[in-house]
Amino acid sequence: MSSYNLDDVKEMAGGDEEFMLVVVQTFLEEIPPDVEAMNEAIGNDNPSLAYQYAHKMKPNLQLFGLELMEQIQVIEAWSKQGKRKDEVPEAAEKITKKVNSATTELREDFDI
Template identity: 40%
Template sequence: MEQYYKLDKIKELADNDQDFIFALAQTFLEEVPADAAILQTAVQNQNYLLSYQTAHKMKPTVDMFELGVLDDLIEVQDWGKFEQTDKDVTNQLAKVLQAVENATKEIKEDFNL
């Protein structure tokens, strides 16, 4: 089975404290899927400021859980930040949304949440 997230950085940060790792997994589930939905709507509505703010908020968590789409998320963030009306970030957004969906499902299974 393909692994959609990694805990290497989190284990290092947590000094392998299982309770802290569990708390971070819970926080991921509480925040990231909701932020991804906001990001999707913001991009669809060409709400550049909200796209920028939401992508920027998601970056540390996406990086910490190593979802593999940080560069795509940064492209969406920059699209919003610089109001790049001539750029299409649909593919990058789709990759981010899929990665979040896959990781969310896997984290729920792995942590019995």
């Protein structure tokens, strides 16, 4: 089973394969460095920076069906209300693992 779902991407592309490829390439270029930067911000106990990266990634994570909204919300709650800090490392790890899996699979599936 794939760790990502392209239904929303396909719907957005409306059958335009080139556009779909651009969306996938953009995900591959932007999301892994954003995850890395988010993890670095968490490691440096910088909730506002972690929030910026988590929030920036949210639409792409949703678009690719990665089902990580709960984990993103943990990071947002830590940043906005100072809550759920104890859950942040686990949430970040889940985001990282899922994005890494999706990245690997997308590269293979689209031969990028």
